[in-house]
Amino acid sequence: MATSKLFSFLFLQMMFVLFVLHPANSQGLKVGFYANTCPEAEAIVEKIIVQTLSRAPSLAAPLLRMHFHDCFVRGCDGSVLLNSSTNQAEKNAIPNQTLRGFQIIDKIKSALEKACPGVVSCADIIAIVARDVVATPKGPFWEVETGRRDGRVSNITEALLNLPPPTANISTLIKDWQQKGLTAKDLVVLSGAHTIGIGHCGGFSNRLYNFTGKGDTDPTLDPNYIPKLKSKCKAGDQTTFVEMDPGSFKTFDEDYYTLVAKRRGLFQSDAALLDDAETKAYVELQATTRGSTFFKDFGVSIVKMGRVGVLTGKDGEIRKQCSRVL
Numbered sequence: 001m002a003t004s005k006l007f008s009f010l011f012l013q014m015m016f017v018l019f020v021l022h023p024a025n026s027q028g029l030k031v032g033f034y035a036n037t038c039p040e041a042e043a044i045v046e047k048i049i050v051q052t053l054s055r056a057p058s059l060a061a062p063l064l065r066m067h068f069h070d071c072f073v074r075g076c077d078g079s080v081l082l083n084s085s086t087n088q089a090e091k092n093a094i095p096n097q098t099l100r101g102f103q104i105i106d107k108i109k110s111a112l113e114k115a116c117p118g119v120v121s122c123a124d125i126i127a128i129v130a131r132d133v134v135a136t137p138k139g140p141f142w143e144v145e146t147g148r149r150d151g152r153v154s155n156i157t158e159a160l161l162n163l164p165p166p167t168a169n170i171s172t173l174i175k176d177w178q179q180k181g182l183t184a185k186d187l188v189v190l191s192g193a194h195t196i197g198i199g200h201c202g203g204f205s206n207r208l209y210n211f212t213g214k215g216d217t218d219p220t221l222d223p224n225y226i227p228k229l230k231s232k233c234k235a236g237d238q239t240t241f242v243e244m245d246p247g248s249f250k251t252f253d254e255d256y257y258t259l260v261a262k263r264r265g266l267f268q269s270d271a272a273l274l275d276d277a278e279t280k281a282y283v284e285l286q287a288t289t290r291g292s293t294f295f296k297d298f299g300v301s302i303v304k305m306g307r308v309g310v311l312t313g314k315d316g317e318i319r320k321q322c323s324r325v326l
């Protein structure tokens with residue numbers, strides 16, 4: 001009796017260690033997955049990213065965004081990179097038309113194939129790149145989990161269904177994120193990525209010119225900010241873009257929350273963070289404490305996002321050419 005009790009206690013302990021503490025918790029991903037099979041992998045990625053950003057710093061933003069777009073459609077499986085001969089891949093969907101930097105991923109992949117052929121997945125390259133573009137030169141750093149494998153399917157319709165539009169309201173956003181196993185906190189933390197990069201006028205000009213179809217403006221947008229945006233974006237302009245965090249759009253900092261708190265978030269999806277008690281409290285906390293926890297939180301939430309729907313073990317493949325044609 002006592003032994004069987006002791007045995008079941010030990011068994012429970014073992015299960016706890018295996019399933020709660022072990023990285024099996026993160027579906028087979030782990031920090032340093034390539035430590036034995038391609039020890040130079042992360043250094044090779046970092047070197048190319050540092051080189052790339054020294055010449056073209058504005059590529060940091062689309063390369064970070066790429067990880068989000070990969071993970072939200074079929075999980076973080078590198079499917080955002082696939083080409084389609086009939087233009088029916090994820091990258092052909094409207095939200096992807098402004099993604100950039102695919103050739104950097106291809107360049108990294110070539111370097112990795114030279115160093116360790118057939119070992120490092122395209123999905124992991126995207127995840128490592130997202131970390132490095134943020135950490136270079138002085139954003140937050142996090143230990144990136146690796147071990148993802150690449151998917152073989154990329155479907156334009158799925159991109160449209162899974163990527164939230166810039167007009168999304170808070171209830172849609174929270175629901176979309178829950179469907180990926182992510183919380184309202186992850187939403188408000190990762191939206192902080194909009195501290196870098198640009199947005200095209202088409203994504204927010206309804207807020208300036210015709211919000212409800214009566215030629216009106218969005219009442220949740222700071223009225224003093226509207227003339228500035230209108231001077232850059234004429235009605236109907238789809239090609240001009242503006243800095244999302246004017247003045248420091250190349251610097252990964254906490255300014256995003258200061259802007260959103262001042263009702264200067266560029267998209268409705270940014271402004272919407274003030275419409276839920278929890279996300280609003282987070283915005284205000286970061287805005288008033290110079291981002292006291294933002295960097296640490298960003299690392300935690302992006303690692304969680306990096307686990308969404310991953311293929312591991314024997315699933316999927318290690319693609320030789322990330323943008324292989326379907």
Ligand code: HEM
Pocket residue numbers: 060061062064065068098164165166167168173187190191193194196197198199200201203241267269
């Ligand atoms: C919450 C839902 C989100 C929506 C609706 C959204 C929407 C958008 C839109 C419409 C743009 C402008 C694209 C353009 O006009 O070129 C953009 C840019 C960007 N997004 Fe998001 N986004 C969201 C979340 C995220 C997340 C989670 C990340 C990364 C962790 C992210 C990273 C970025 C970056 C870095 C840019 C700038 C891209 C560039 O400069 O080319 N976004 N986003």
Ligand SMILES: *[C@@H]1O[C@H](CO)[C@@H](O)[C@H](O)[C@H]1NC(C)=O
Pocket residue numbers: 155156157158
């Ligand atoms: C793409 O996804 C949509 C929506 O899930 C589905 O209806 C369609 O059959 C898929 N297309 C292909 C070619 O698999």
Ligand SMILES: *[C@@H]1O[C@H](CO)[C@@H](O)[C@H](O)[C@H]1NC(C)=O
Pocket residue numbers: 169170171172
């Ligand atoms: C949010 O947007 C969804 C989808 O467009 C819509 O069905 C819903 O009514 C909206 N919710 C609120 C509170 O406006």
Ligand SMILES: *[C@@H]1O[C@H](CO)[C@@H](O)[C@H](O)[C@H]1NC(C)=O
Pocket residue numbers: 210212213214215
């Ligand atoms: C505003 O939107 C309404 C409804 O969609 C449309 O009928 C009207 O022409 C638009 N006005 C302008 C100035 O674009």
Ligand SMILES: *[C@@H]1O[C@H](CO)[C@@H](O)[C@H](O)[C@H]1NC(C)=O
Pocket residue numbers: 083321323324325
């Ligand atoms: C995929 O398409 C991009 C852009 O159209 C191109 O630069 C790249 O070479 C293509 N990749 C392959 C393997 O065809």
Ligand SMILES: CC(=O)N[C@H]1CO[C@H](CO)[C@@H](O)[C@@H]1O
Pocket residue numbers: 087091092093094096097098099100
């Ligand atoms: C970066 C990229 O591949 N963008 C494509 C998005 O989709 C359109 C067509 O729908 C292409 O023209 C773009 O090249």
